[in-house]
Amino acid sequence: MGIRKTAIIDMGTNTFHLLLVHLSVDNFETIFKEKIPVKIGQGGISRNTITPDAQKRAIHTLQHFKNLIDGEGIQEIYAFATSAVRNADNGQDFVQIIKELIDIDVKVIDGEQEAHLIYEGIRFSGSLNGDTNLMMDIGGGSVEFIIGNDQEAFWKQSFEIGGQRMLDLFHYHDPILPEEVEKLTDFLGEKLIDLVYAISKFKPTGFVGASGTFDTLSDMYYAALHQSKTNRENVFQLPKEEFEIIAEKLLTLNKEARLKIPGMIPMRVDMIVVASCLITYILRFVPVETLICSNYALKEGVIAQLIKKHSLWENTILKENQ
Incomplete structure (x- = not known):
C-alpha cells in the first residue's frame, strides 16, 4: 500500500x-x-432536529477542517456522522448541504456500525487482552457498549442515551439535584435492560472507557497526582475508588467550580456530570477495581479498518449497499 495521507472527520453530537x-x-x-x-445536538436533539444555529456552527467548522485538509494536499477523506444526524428529520438535508457547500461526502453510520468502529479503535489502542471486557463510549447523542476481548466482540449495542440527551432530560439545576440523579438512574434502569442481561450472560471482568469523558476523568486523576500523560501512551488507568471520589465531587459543584478542577476542559464541563452518573450506574454490574481509559475510539477504529483492508472507501466494512 505504501504511505498515504488520509483525513478522518468524526462529526459527533457534541x-x-x-x-x-x-x-x-x-x-x-x-x-x-x-x-x-x-x-x-444542542437545542434540537430532543426534537430530532439540527437547529439552524447548530448547522451554522457545523458548516463553519467543516470549512475550517477542509482548509486544513486541502493545505496538506489530502484527497482521501472519510467523514462520519453519528447519533444527532442519523436521528434528525433534517439529517439527510444537512448532509446534502455539506456536500454542496464544502464538497465533503458524509457517511451517516448506524449504531451497530458505530459500536463496531469503537471496538476496533479500542482494540487498536492495546487496551484489551484475553479477558472479557465491557467497553463503553459516551457520546453526546448515543452511548455504545461492547463486550469482548482482543480477538472478538461477543456483543455490541448502541443506546440513544448520550450526554446531551441526559442533560436535556435531567440536569435542570446546577449543581444537579439528588432527585434529578435519582430520576436519571431510574431512566437508565429502564433503557439499559439489554445491557444488564448481556453482562449477566458474558460476565465481563474488566472495564474499558473510550475517549471523551474518560480522557477528561483520567486527566483530572493525573492532575490530582501532579502528573501529566505522555503523548506516546494510548491507555491509562483510573482506580475505581478515585473515579468514585471525582464523581461524588462533580455532583456537588456548580459549573464555575467544576471548571476550576485541574484537568477539566470547558467542552466537557456540562456533560461530565450526567456521564459520571451513567458510569457509576454501569459499575454496579461489573466487578472491577480499575477503569481502563483508551485514547482511541471511533476515528482510530476507521484507521484500523483502513490498515486492515489496504484499500479505499468502497472496499471497507462501510461500503454502501449497491
Whole structure:
C-alpha cells in the first residue's frame, strides 16, 4: 500500500474531530488533530432536529477542517456522522448541504456500525487482552457498549442515551439535584435492560472507557497526582475508588467550580456530570477495581479498518449497499 495521507472527520453530537494521518501498512502517524465543541445536538436533539444555529456552527467548522485538509494536499477523506444526524428529520438535508457547500461526502453510520468502529479503535489502542471486557463510549447523542476481548466482540449495542440527551432530560439545576440523579438512574434502569442481561450472560471482568469523558476523568486523576500523560501512551488507568471520589465531587459543584478542577476542559464541563452518573450506574454490574481509559475510539477504529483492508472507501466494512 505504501504511505498515504488520509483525513478522518468524526462529526459527533457534541464534538467534531479532525485527524490527519500518514497511513502505512500496519500503523499510522498523526500529522495533525483538532477537536471543536460544535454541539450540533444542542437545542434540537430532543426534537430530532439540527437547529439552524447548530448547522451554522457545523458548516463553519467543516470549512475550517477542509482548509486544513486541502493545505496538506489530502484527497482521501472519510467523514462520519453519528447519533444527532442519523436521528434528525433534517439529517439527510444537512448532509446534502455539506456536500454542496464544502464538497465533503458524509457517511451517516448506524449504531451497530458505530459500536463496531469503537471496538476496533479500542482494540487498536492495546487496551484489551484475553479477558472479557465491557467497553463503553459516551457520546453526546448515543452511548455504545461492547463486550469482548482482543480477538472478538461477543456483543455490541448502541443506546440513544448520550450526554446531551441526559442533560436535556435531567440536569435542570446546577449543581444537579439528588432527585434529578435519582430520576436519571431510574431512566437508565429502564433503557439499559439489554445491557444488564448481556453482562449477566458474558460476565465481563474488566472495564474499558473510550475517549471523551474518560480522557477528561483520567486527566483530572493525573492532575490530582501532579502528573501529566505522555503523548506516546494510548491507555491509562483510573482506580475505581478515585473515579468514585471525582464523581461524588462533580455532583456537588456548580459549573464555575467544576471548571476550576485541574484537568477539566470547558467542552466537557456540562456533560461530565450526567456521564459520571451513567458510569457509576454501569459499575454496579461489573466487578472491577480499575477503569481502563483508551485514547482511541471511533476515528482510530476507521484507521484500523483502513490498515486492515489496504484499500479505499468502497472496499471497507462501510461500503454502501449497491
